[in-house]
Amino acid sequence: MDRGKRPNKFVSSRNNKIYMDLKDVIREHALPFLPAKSLFKAQGVCRDWKLQISTPFFAHNQSLSYHAISGVFCQNPGDPPSFISMDPKSCGVPDPSLKFLPEPIDIRASSNGLICCQGHTGANAYYICNPVTKQWKKLPNTNADHGHDPAVVLVSEPSLLNFVAEYKLICAFPSVEYDNATEFEIYSSSEGAWKVSGEICFASKKLMPRSGVHADGVVYWQAKRHGIVAFDLAKDRSQLIQGYYHHGRNTTLGMMNGKLCNTYANGNSIMVNVLSNIYSNTMQMHSHARTWEETARFSIDSSVLGGINSDLVVVLFVGCNVVLFQIGRKILCYDIKTKETKVMCSAAESDVRCVFLCE
Structure with a gap:
């Protein structure tokens, strides 16, 4: 019985890995295609996104992508x-x-x-x-x-x-x-x-x-x-x-x-x-x-x-x-x-x- 529960933990671990991969994919490959106002809002999602968006490399990449x-x-x-x-929801200037x-x-x-x-x-x-x-x-x-x-x-x-x-x-x-x-x-x-x-x-x-x-x-x-x-x-x-x-x-x-x-x-x-x-x-x-x-x-x-x-x-x-x-x-x-x-x-x-x- 105990052995039957172990695969579930393994599957749960794999699901977490899949989730992390998806988050990384969005951060690296989707965010650069957003307009500036949407990116300011996206900075509040998590610390990783805020750090990513604030880097000069990201700003350079966004200018090429969007x-x-x-x-x-x-x-x-x-x-x-x-x-x-x-x-107005996604585009604007301060x-x-x-x-x-x-x-x-x-x-x-x-x-x-x-x-x-x-x-x-x-x-x-x-x-x-x-x-x-x-x-x-x-x-x-x-x-x-x-x-x-x-x-x-x-x-x-x-x-x-x-x-x-x-x-x-x-x-x-x-x-x-x-x-x-x-x-x-x-x-x-x-x-x-x-x-x-x-x-x-x-x-x-x-x-x-x-x-x-x-x-x-x-x-x-x-x-x-x-x-x-x-x-x-x-x-x-x-x-x-x-x-x-x-x-x-x-x-x-x-x-x-x-x-x-x-x-x-x-x-x-x-x-x-x-x-x-x-x-x-x-x-x-x-x-x-x-x-x-x-x-x-x-x-x-x-x-x-x-x-x-x-x-x-x-x-x-x-x-x-x-x-x-x-x-x-x-x-x-x-x-x-x-x-x-x-x-x-x-x-x-x-x-x-x-x-x-x-x-």
Whole structure:
């Protein structure tokens, strides 16, 4: 009889081992895929999880594993920014107005969890901050005049082999020496200084300040009249891309599956087109090569429009398989995978500035 009870103890011991293994699996392989707000809550589960989450290696691993939109910073003219969470239960920031910065600011750009802001006083300095940890850095003064509404793009891409969160801030600004030309100034966190590129784009005309986007090592800006200006960070070369769908203020640039995309509203439909061949304008005659290929299209339900003219639909952002657009005072989010639309905000101004927090 005694011998018959021993296997039960052995089985119980094995069950405990299985439980410990599962806990370790969750800690090592599941936690890095959670957003920051969920991780703060997970620190209270046990001491092991708290120690794991607080290590620099875990923070580095989470930045490589979790890629989704946590929410959007919105700023009406003259007001401090506010944060709209995609999922208030799992995503959020401790200070939605970014009051931890030393002066009132305007939000300018974002990249992989970092936000670029610009101060209102003095030399209108740039600040790079992490809104989740409230860490920030004031950048040195620029060498060139970027203007009152600078066309800046923040580039921060976590590297598997680099634990330091390095970033670059790129600004395209009108040339002082040449008419209808654009120059580029880059700040590198690794060098801690600004540098004006020797490259000058002579055919760029004027750029739309808030249109900049980064995709696969190239920064793109939308020209006010026609075309897209591309600046290759590695080659330090610029290019004007033609063959561009342009529908005025209803058009925006974004990134879909690592590629530049052009998204615009046409009536009650929104189309997403991905850059497929940047050299299509140099192909031989009768070539079927196209600069853009449509990858997604969806219609806005009449109940969502609420009687507002569909010509007033403004696309704000496209990326991470979502499209955010504004109708009147409403900001809505369309999920390309689930094909669901939800209202994010109901009190946005027509000139609202939006910067999206992607972790």
